Amino acid sequence: MKAADADILIVPGWLDSGPDHWQSRWERNLKSAARVVQEDWHAPQKDAWVANIVAAVDAATRPAVLVAHSLGVIAVAYATSKLAAGRVAGAFLVAPADVDNAQSWPENEGHTWPQDSFGFAPVPLAPLGFPALVLTAADDPYCSQARAQEFARAWGANFVDVGQAGHIADQSGHGPWPDGLLRFGKFLGELKG
Template sequence: MKTSDTDILIVPGWSGSGPDHWQSRWEAKLPTARRVEQEDWYKPTRDGWANRIVAAVRAATKPVVIVAHSAGCSAVAHAAEHLKPHEVAGAFLVAPASERAKRAIPGMADDFSAIPQKPLPFRSVLIASATDPYCTPDEARALAEAWGSEFVDAGDSGHINTESGHGPWPDGLLRFAGFMKNLTAI
């Protein structure tokens, strides 16, 4: 699939991915990308965030590809429970926040941090770092297995965000292009 043939939904995590974050840069660079805006970026709730994702998917006019980061990955897993088969072509999930993030991220509701453990109804890849403070490698592998996602070890990359030196993240963009190339139209 080509990016021009899809609606790319950017799903940030807690705080909404600032202007230097790779998600914001991709949103500006990819013409069919748009951010799924949340009512409150600092107080994630399961139903609030999931409903916004479901609404964005249903408003799309082309096959949907989701690009999620951190708590946005959890939000996608919560939203997946409400999506119909074939509403999403694929999801590119980066640096998921495990249930341990509830202790580190202020304002995260208990219902949000209880992450679904069911296979996602669309193709997905989960990229995780060995040194992510919000999700251990074992937790990330378990999420990938539960969700039916291809697992990619990003090595010593922190939380794969601006603070860990991943503003532009060219390696991620190359990996995303490979993911897109292997997606089929729904």
């Protein structure tokens, strides 16, 4: 599959992805990409986020490929049970946020994750039902690599260790993230349309 053969749905995490974040850059540069917009990026409600992902997948005119980051990955994991069979060709899941251990998360852009997880905990551990790739860094402050590997196994996803890359966001130097784009292209190439 090529990017033009899919509706690439960008699913940002908590606080959204700013203009320099790799997700925003991909959205601007991939003609078939669109962001799944959430009503509240600062106090996210799981059910609302899941409903918006489901609506975006339902509205897709080509096979959907989800490109999620951080809390967006967890929202995708919750959405899978509500998605119509065969509508999602695959999911590229970057730096999942371990909401079960959110009390250890650092401050992000002056915001602290409240103790109430907005319904996102516990992390769902059911198979996704479509091909997926989980990419995480060894030093991600929002999720240990052991937990990310546990998620990948439970979801039936392949796992990639991207090394020392923090939360794989523009704050950790991954605005353009060319290696991620290469990995995404390879992932797309392995999907069936």
